[in-house]
Amino acid sequence: MPHTYRKNITPGTAVKVVQKQHQRTGQLTEGIVKDLLTSSPIHHRGIKVRLTSGIIGRVQQIL
Secondary structure (H helix, E strand, C coil): CCCEEEEHHCCCCCEEEEEECCCCCCEEEEEEEECCCCCCCCCCCCEEECCCCCCEEEEEEEC
C-alpha cells in the first residue's frame, strides 16, 4: 500500500514514520497512528500523522 495516500492510513494503523529532525538520516520510528494531520488526499513525502506516543512524523512504511 502506498504511504503517500491518505485513504490507506487510518487511526490504529501500525506505521513507521520519519520525524522532522531525522529527515536527513532517515531514522524511522515505529508506532500506532492516533491522528492524521495531513488534510490533502495525497502527499508526495508521506502523510503526516501523530502517533499514540505523541510523536509527529511523515509515514514512510505501513506495517
